[in-house]
Amino acid sequence: MDHTQPVQALAYCGWDETVYSAAGDRIASTKLDALAHADSERVSGKITQVHVHPQDPRLIALEIDHMDYQVQLYDMRAGGFARKPWLEFGHRNAPTPIPPKSTRTIADTNPIASASSSCSRSSSTPKLGTRYTRGSTLNSLFARGYGDGVVLVWDYRNGAQKKVLERFQFQRPAEVVHTVLSGSDVIAYGAFSVTFWSLLGAKA
Known part of the structure; x- marks a missing residue:
């Protein structure tokens, strides 16, 4: 299977021997025993991750670079990906706060330092999704972390x-x-630490 853009995400379903490969906003479903490659289908945003549900392999979860709906679930019994997702949900990152004028440092009054500081602030703004951000699904749950922690x-x-x-x-x-x-x-990592939480003791 050839894509017109670099492949960013890949998943394999052993239940029906299907390979899911995603490049940009397109995803292809290729059977290992297929005589010809399948055409790719377009979704609503750049695909960063593909998940085959561990308990129900007919359910495919995509992580999308989308402002509000980063998780999109497709029930493959209803067809391919060229349709509205069965379910979609997500979280909008909190914007990085900009300090008020009264608390700005002397660097903010220096044109060169200010430009450098502004660039640094913009580069630290949490991204909605990258190819490195990855969530997880189990039973009826889906967990995902974000740039705002x-x-x-x-x-x-x-x-x-x-x-x-x-x-x-x-x-x-x-x-x-x-x-x-x-x-x-629930286990999550980022920066220099790994964090563990128990759903049993957490408040819903």
Whole structure:
């Protein structure tokens, strides 16, 4: 399978021997025993991660570089990806605060230093999604971390009624790159630390 852009995400479903490859805003589903490659399909944004649901391989979760809906779920029994997702949800990053004039340092009054400081502030603004940010799905839960340190766990067990609950929210002092659901635990890392939370003792 050839793509017109660099491939950024890949997943394999052993249940039906399908490879999912994503490049830009397009994703292709290729059967290993196919005689011809499948055409790619366009979704609503750049795909950064692809997940095959561990309990239901007919459910494919995409992580998208989208302002509000970074997680999009597709039920492959209803067709391919060239349609509206079965479910979509996400979180909008909190903007990086800019200090008020009264608290700005002398560097802010120096044109050169100010330009450097401004560039630094803009570069530290949390991104909505990158190819390195990755969430995790298990049973009816999906967990994902963000650049503002927030880790969210959604419950989509009532997805047939288009109801997705934000079940848990955790906070880290640094941005989150990778989040994993393991049994009743949520594990996240970013910067120089790994954080563990238990869903059993957390408040919903």
